[in-house]
Amino acid sequence: MIHPTALIHPSATLDPTVEVGPYAIIEGPAVIEAGCRVEAHAQVIGEVKVGAGTVIGRAAIIGADPQDLGFKPETSSGVILGAGNTIREQVTIHRGSKPGSYTRMGDGNFLMAGAHLAHDVTLGDRNILANACLLAGHITVGNNTFIGGGAVFHQFLRIGDYCVVQGNGSFGKDIPHFCAAYRTNRLAGLNVIGLRRQGFNSEQRAAIKKMFQLLFCSGQNVSQAVSAAKAEEWPEHALRLLDFVAAPSKRGVCAWQGGREAED
Incomplete structure (x- = not known):
């Protein structure tokens, strides 16, 4: 042997x-x-x-x-x-x-x-x-995440669970749970296909999508959006996304910058 x-x-x-x-x-x-x-x-x-x-x-x-x-x-x-x-x-x-x-x-x-x-x-x-x-x-990486070829990441950032990251991307900020990231510190939306494949049901995906839209697409800054989200009741998976964004690393969190959001 x-x-x-x-x-x-x-x-x-x-x-x-x-x-x-x-x-x-x-x-x-x-x-x-x-x-x-x-x-x-x-x-x-x-x-x-x-x-x-x-x-x-x-x-x-x-x-x-x-x-x-x-x-x-x-x-x-x-x-x-x-x-x-x-x-x-x-x-x-x-x-x-x-x-x-x-x-x-x-x-x-x-x-x-x-x-x-x-x-x-x-x-x-x-x-x-x-x-x-x-x-x-x-760097800390969660579970069940796919990172495309040639993607590069700055020290001390976090990558969440069930993410998908575009190849050749360049990242210096955190990528939250369940998200799709591309180019430089951009979020394309949610990793909807990945969530389906991993067994998330329609109700779970809908709650995660609602949380994502509140945190990143509501026109509020991150602190305002987090405060607004904390004022509501959420199921477990949506809360995981909220908790990730509410406690960023020193690098901060990638932002949705008006790209086409993945549709459920």
Whole structure:
């Protein structure tokens, strides 16, 4: 199961079912759980935990030092990957930037070739990042979100659940739950097709749409719209959108700028 040209540090821990391809490098104290596959020329560096059933593609590098000019190489930090992730060719995932910090990924994600997660990123479950997506440090991504190829994201922003992001987009602000984003910090409307596919019923979608229209299309600024929304009763999913917009990161929230809103 381990190719004779692979280099594995004595302090690394590999389940007996792990497969390691030619010229792969696994440094200690990495832990790789059952059913994982580390393909040719991939590197798993230092304090990295890889959950069961994860595939690390050819020439991917997991756990390298962050690209932070103030980083000290002796810092104790790492990467934690959940189960069932697919990490394709030449993906890079850097370790945390501060002592005791981790770059984290949940379960069932698919990172296509050339995607990059910088230091201290937190990626949830069942997300898809297409080729060459670039996420800067300290970004948080929710669950069930699709990010198109070549999209780039500034540090410290948030991307919500059930979002869809256009390829080649450029973002320096938060993308709220359930939204479709494109170009530069723009919201096209709601990810209606994605919500249908994920099992949201018509009542749930209607409530989310009503909330979106109040927050972004009512002509009020964000603070005014949030106050108006809080004065009403809302079902659970609409409240999640409200809570996201009401508590933005320091980057602020992307805005709907008069583009055609997706129709339900």
